[in-house]
Structure formats: structure tokens, C-alpha cells
Amino acid sequence: MKNLKIMMFMFVVSVVLQVAYGQHHIRCIPNEREALLQFKAAIVDRYGMLSSWTTPDCCQWEGIRCSNLTAHIISLHLPGQYYYEVSWRYISGEIHKSLMELRQLQYLNLSFNYFRETNIPEFLGSLTNLRYLDLSSCHFSGQIPTQISSLSHLKYLNLAHNYYLNGSIPREIGNLSRLEYLDLSGNSFEGYIPSQLGNLSNLHKLYLGGYDGDLKIVTSDQWLSNLNSLT
Template identity: 40%
Template sequence: MKVHIVTLSGRFVNTKVKCGNGQNLFLMRLGAGARTLGLKSKMFISEEQGCLEGERISLLQFKKSLVDRSNRLSSWTGLDCCKWKGVSCSSTTGHVLKLDLQNLQATYDDIGRYWDNSYYCNNCLEGEINQSLINLTHLDYLDLSLNNFSAIKIPEFLGSFKNLKYLNLSSSGFVGSIPTHLGNLSSLEHLDIGIHEVDGPNFNNLATNNLDWLFGLSSLRTLDMSGISIGHSENWLNPINKLVSLASLNLAFCNLGTTNPLSHVNSTTALVWLNLYENYLDSTILFWLSNLTSLEYLSLG
């Protein structure tokens, strides 16, 4: 930890420095002679905080549950997890804020082998998503997209991150029902659980009978649920209509059919980009579409 105590009019101000273990390190006051130390006469207090031990252990437990064929997480050693690839921390508290493990090296060779039963992606992370991640209580960004978590469900505990603003689980081989617990992410602004490409690697095989859990995502600005089967819900449009901050919506390939008519279209909607390609919509959708006054892009297919 590096601590810089800087002067005000040549004097050290009383400064309390908190260590990573929560203890106060010291209080200091020096006289005007401190100018001889060459410190600038302006107020500046900063602290560089390294990785918190409890969060480092949680990340190592998470790593242990993964299969990492290409050693993408080879940097995950040593005491300072803030220096590990894909991990970003607060410079003042040391809390892990961002975990970005998107597979940026998915190739078209991998895509071509997707439909082969012997398929695996050389650059993908596989295995289980350890619940130890729940200890990263300050996490606001999580990206696990384009990996290969085939045949496992989206973990319910992902709905426990109260500070999460960005969640991307697209094209990572998740299966089963979408956990309604995701509706607890009241700070979430970006949610992507759809398909990265129609024939992309590790197509998610997800479904949901209703979208009522979206009511809890009042801060949502972008939503991608492309490729998710929500065709059995006749009330899918109502929760979408209540997302007043939503600017981008992708519901392509969702088997959407008839929807119950809306009694009121939210006049404050910010929707600019809308993809409803390859669905089975009827004329009941037109009343909603005609009231989207900010819309710039629309695909119905």
C-alpha cells in the first residue's frame, strides 16, 4: 500500500489512513518546516489499495471449479488479485469491481465444430460457476460470454449482486429456465443472455414462461434475450412496456406469438433500437410500435 500525505499551506493536515485489515495506521501533523520535504502546497490525499485477501480466496475457488484448457487464467497467482487478467479493483478500497472473462478468441473453426458431439472450444472456459463469487459483494461488471458452460443452468446466486450494472452470459452454453432471481438486480443497466450470433459458439438453450421478473430491473437500458424461447407467454409485452429506461431490445428468434393488448403505452419509453426478427407476431403489436416515438431501428423479419 502506498500512501501520500500532502500539505495545505506547508503543513501536514491530520490524516487518518485505513489499512486493508480495517485498522487505522496513524494520525500525523507536522509544522511549516515540512516544506523542506519538497511537497506541493495543495490538498491531496490518496491511497492505493491492493487485493483483499477474502476476495482473492473467492476468486481462486472460482478458478478451481473451471476447466481452463488454454491457461487463460495463468496470471491468477500471487497475492494481488487486482493484477490478474480479467480482474479490476477499486483503487481506494481494493474491492473487486469487474470480472471480464469473455472469450475473445472464439474462431469460426470453433463455430463449425459446434454441432459436432465431440466439440469443445480450445479457448473457452468450461466447468462450474462456483458460488464463491457471491463474496464479491461490490462487483458491478460480470462477463462470462462466449465460453462453454454446456449443460449447466444459470446460477440463481447471480441475482444476489446488488451493485451489478453489467451482466453478459451470452452464447456460453447455458440451459434450462432463466432464474427469476435475476429480477433482484435492481441496479442492472445491461443484460445479455442471448445468442452472440445465430450459429455462434455455444448457443444458449434457455427458456422462460413469463417475463414478470423484468419488473425488478427498473434501471435496465439494454436487454438481449435473442434465441430464448418465451413463446408460451401471452403477456410478454407488459413488463417490457414498464422498462422506461430501456434503449435497446433484442428479442429475435424467441418464438413470440400473440400478446395481450396493452391498456397503456408508457409515453416515457427511451427505446431506440428494437429487434423482433423471426417471431410470430400479429397485429396486436402495432399499437405499441406506433407509440415508440424515439425508435430509430426496427427489425420484424
């Protein structure tokens, strides 16, 4: 009987340690794992960037980071890789709307991938916990969706060097009052730079240089002088 109690005690201790240190403990939230698998199904992955996305615990997959407290996915980091301006590892295809299920996502980096002839998805505006969004050098076309203005916690926004982004810069970007970094350079925007950018009082860095567009600034506007934090 004494030996049985000792064995039971050791078993309980083992289970507690496994949970505490993550051994054999699947932390992945099922509906978020399913959302990632739907995202993967819509992706063309010639270089195996998502090859680890097969095990039960999605928190262990490449590019995924989960909260230690809640197990919710808080980071999706899947940038492509370039070598001397030639891409040699990237994903393409479609950014599936299943990412809407990642309600606690704070960081999203899909830069240097190849989404040519697709638009920046409007549904990204529903990821209202985002602090960091990098969609640079992805070959997106069309206009910046105004839904991005719903990302009220955003501090970093990089849409640079998509080349085929066009139209005007949405004045709604001026609603992103927490922005510290904004890069819209290397695109084909036209029209006047919206004076609402002057509302971005926390902005440290601002890049607006064009690729094949015709951006104009109204010299009488004072919006630029409102950006006291620019470095």
C-alpha cells in the same frame, strides 16, 4: 547521526512512493482472493485464461479490476474468444457460488464460454451492485432465474444466443427499472412476452428474436408503447 537520519528519511519516502504507486503493495482483499481461487478450482481452463491467477495480488490478475479507493473487486471480465464462429479460447465447468463474496462487483462478463447443460446460477441475484451482466453465448440451459430481478442497479443484461434457455420470460425482469439494454434473442423461450417489460422506461435497446421457441405478443397490449426511450 546525520547520515542515519537522512537514510531513515529516504526509507520513509520510498515506502510512501511504493504505496502511492502500487509498487510492492498488495491491494487484494484476502477473502475476495480466496473466492476467486475457489471459482478457478471449479473451472476447466484448457486455454490458460486464468494462468495469471497465481500471484499474491489478485487485482493484477487477467480479467480482474479493483477499486482504487477500496481495493474491492468491481469487475470480472473473462469473455471467451471466437474466430469465424468457432470458439478457440474459453473456460468451461461450473460457475462457483464463491463469487457471492464479491459484494462490490459491478461488471461481470463471462460471454462466449462453454457452460453447456448448466443453468444460470441463482446466486447471481445476490450481486446487487451489478450494473453490467453479459452471459451471452455460453450454452446455458433451463429457465432464467427470477433472482435476477434483485439486480436493481442493472443497466445492461445480455443472455442472447444460449439456444437452450427455455420456458417463459420471467415477468420479474420488468422490475429492473434501470435497464438500458436487454438482449434475450437466440433462445428457446415460449409463451407470451410479459407485459411487465413495459415498465422498463429507460430501455434503449431490446432484442427478443427466438432460436427454436414460440414467443407470442398480445396485440391488444400497450406495453410496447410505454418504452419511450427505445432506439
